[in-house]
Amino acid sequence: MEKVRQKPESRCGCKAQIKFKRVPNLSCYKIYVWDTHHNHDIHPPEQVHFLNHEVNPFQAALVERHAEVGIPIRQSYQLFSRVVGGDENVGFRPIDLKNHLSSKRQLRLQHGEGTSLLEFFRDESIKKPNYYYSVQVDSDEEISSIFWADGIMRSDYAAFGDVLCFDTTFRTNHLYRPLGCFVGFNHHRQMCVFGCALLFDETADTFSWMFNTFFECMSGKHPISLMTDQCASIRSAVRNVVPSSVFHGLCSWHISENAKKKLGSYANSKFMEELHFLIEDVDSPAEFEFNWDKMVKKCFHGKDVDQITWLTFIKGYKEQWSSAWVKEYFTAGLKSTQLSECFNSLVRKYVKYGSTLTQFFEGFNSMIRRLRAIEVESNFSAIQFLPKNHFPHSSIMQHAAKVYTPLIFAKIHLEFEVISSYFFQPVLSEDEGSLKTFSVFELLNPEDHTSRVDERIVTVDLREIKLSCTCRMFTNWGFFCRHIFKIMEMFASSGNNPRLRTIPDEFILKRWTRLAKGGFDLYADLPPITAHVPTYEESYQQLCLYVNQIAIRVCMFEEPYQVFVKDLIEARKRAETSIQSLGPVKSKRPLDSLAIGVKAASNKKRGRKRFKALTEKRRYKKRASRKKKLYITNAQLSNVASELEFSSSASSGTKHCFLYWLNYCTHFT
Incomplete structure (x- = not known):
């Protein structure tokens, strides 16, 4: 039986009250009830702000953006408190933020998670050109697998899709879905995401559907090289879907780690040195065979290695991991799925385990925006700074x-x-x-x-x-x-x-090269002119952008600041008059659901993380004593900085101007 949480009672039947009404034809109010007799203790002034608390629309929108980039509620509350000068001026408590986010999630799921998910993808396809998504629905009309890629991912694949890395290490939520990520290198040799899929399971059929969908999304273009781990289901899907002309490489890092797990005491430093030489430094099949036999004699002392299953298995796939064959193909220097491991680590910073699927996609989009911001910064540095050349006469x-x-x-x-x-x-x-x-x-x-x-x-x-x-x-x-x-x-x-x-x-x-993506568009940052009616959030963001830019500028000068505040107050009055003339306005979008829910994955017993050998655990255990990281990461701070452009030491004029336009944005979006 579920335990009922006991909630303390706050109602005590106090009759203290004040009532007043407006006097006709006079600009005044008349008090007709005045009762100051309380049947309880009176709160001191420092506690009054706890009595009436409400999250206004602007604060609600901002905390939702904080949640999308992974900022905890407590830190969001501290940011609000710092801006307005203390907790007593915030107007709500941290629990109110938690309740708001919970209500928002429930509202999104009122028609079911499957419908909410389809609504999310439909909105994305409207807002983003060339957005592609494919949903696999089973016989019970439940969503089993999802693949998606936006227009930038597709254009990135057109430019950098010659080398592709695929991995399914990350698990998303309580449905325990594996996240399949297609990643590669851009022209700065930075991580570049080409597409992702939430899969029902890790069977060969599911992987085959995913690879077919990916290549259909990319107009049938196949990579030169595809790097994966040693999963048998992935190997089977690659054989069935990917052309034989595509080089399928196996992760060299996983091979080294599996050697430590499978060979035990034989996997000593001497063996690992020989194995590393076979992976990195042999130049021909004949050289590989010579050094393989040398390794067997040196490390196994004449033992029949045919009885060691793992050695026989890994030698059977030597064309997919040894440099004697790998060097024949373009891999951009990629020898392992460590690129995908870095991607999974980055996802964990933006997506919390146990989040809903819609929350997952919001966090995922924040991560993608951060990756693209890093690329833009690298493009800027490439133009702004000259590389160090020690041979200027060459x-x-x-x-x-x-x-x-x-x-x-x-x-x-x-x-x-x-x-x-x-x-x-x-x-x-x-x-x-x-x-x-x-x-x-x-x-x-x-x-x-x-x-x-x-x-x-x-x-x-x-x-x-x-x-x-x-x-x-x-x-x-x-x-x-x-x-x-x-x-x-x-x-x-x-x-x-x-x-x-x-x-x-x-x-x-x-x-x-610097022009790998065909240069850049001078007008890429301007919003497109379309007939699309902006949503509340889109109108709010656009208004914030315009007002924030001028607010930052005028706060540096006293006279322009006074003019701006005066005009802003007048603009608010005119907007209020316009709003009142419109009357109540309600708008609802129709829901066209194609799925009744999201199918729960069947492999719940698998661990959330990739299995690690004892040697790897010891290696990472040394990092436990390092200094704890800050509650807010640099990626999160960069998103907050776009919302709050001044520090705690900013002038009072800056803060007043900031509060004026916040109030303005809250009322007229």
Whole structure:
């Protein structure tokens, strides 16, 4: 039997009251009841603000925005208190904010979570151009899986969809749905989200539906490389849906961690070193087989490794994780699903476990806005600041600094700065013509040419201006290696071939350049002119933007401030008159539900987090003693800063002006 919470009684039948009425034809009121006899103790002045408390529409809208970005109610209340000068001036208590958010959630779910979810997606598709979503409904008309991607995600995939990473680690709420995320790298090599799916389960059929829906959303474009973990269901779906021309790579990090779990004491430092060499540094299948046999003899002391199931399994998929094969494909340097792990960590900052699906999507959108703000900031820095170039006299590096984004140029710079320690030697062959071949190497001992390390063969076609290196860095990363730069610098300094004084255009991947997304739109920040009638929230946000900009400006000057306040008061009076002439206005949108609910997932026994080996737990346990993070993160503060543009030390004039326009926005949106 559910326990009933006992609520203290606050009603005591007190008869104290005052009543008054307006006197006709006179500008005054007449008191006709006056009873000051109370049957209870009188509250002192410092407690009066607890008696009458109400959250006004502006405060309600603002706390809803705070909740969307993950700011707790207590911190929201503290922000309000700081703005108005103390708790006694706020006009409500923290419990009132909690009750408001709870009522808001109940109102959204009054027609069922399935209908609320479809309403959310319908609104998103109206507000955002090229918004795409697909809902999988079962025979009982319950939503089982959902996929969505907005227009920017789709355009990002068109520009950066050559490398795709997929993972399903994150769990959303009490329905225990796995969140499938498609992520990749943008031109700054930052995380870029292409699309997401809330899945019913993790079966091959569900993953097949998701991959088919994703590629349909992206107009049938497939990546060059797809990175996933070792989940059997994902591998099966990839085989059934993704073309064989797409390289399917397995996460190298998971392979290393699984080795520690599966091999026990055999997975010592010696074994992990050998395994890492097989993952990162072998260049050919023959070299892989040689070093695999070497590892078995060195670490297993002649034991029949065919009896070790995991070793047999992982060797069977060697083409999907060893550098001997991975280097043949463009992966942008991505060797694991750690990009997805970072994405899941970021989601947890914006979405609380146990939230409703509509709350999840609101928090998710806040996270996406933050990621895009980071990209915009990187674009600004790329224009505002010149990258550090230690070789200003090199025409190759001058060209690279102008073309590539700063982070990619920094990686190219690291390759170029070591070429002084490398040597080259022509490889003679008959009837070469315009085709030249060089051996490029580093010497451990400059006086001993037999002490060569990192020796590679660079081939140059001087007629067609084609360059290649056996290290395959350009194939795998998308920019030249130190070996090619060594030969290019030799030709550039000799002046024999001026076409090699800069990086040839056909070897510049647009996805790493400053113009990877085709430049930028000067008018992208202006709101579109449409016939769409704005909602209350949209009108409020637009009015806040306009008034906030002028308020920040005029508060710096006394006379403009007085003029602005006077005009604002007059504008309020005119708006009040206009509102009263309209009378009561009510508007409701029709609901066109296609689903009666959201289907509960069946795999509830699975843990909320990815299983971690004992070694990984020990590694992360050391971080427990670190300083606790602040209640409000930088991402959350950036959203608050867009609402509150002044600090606690701002002048009284600034605060008064701020309160004026807040009141104005509250009444006329």
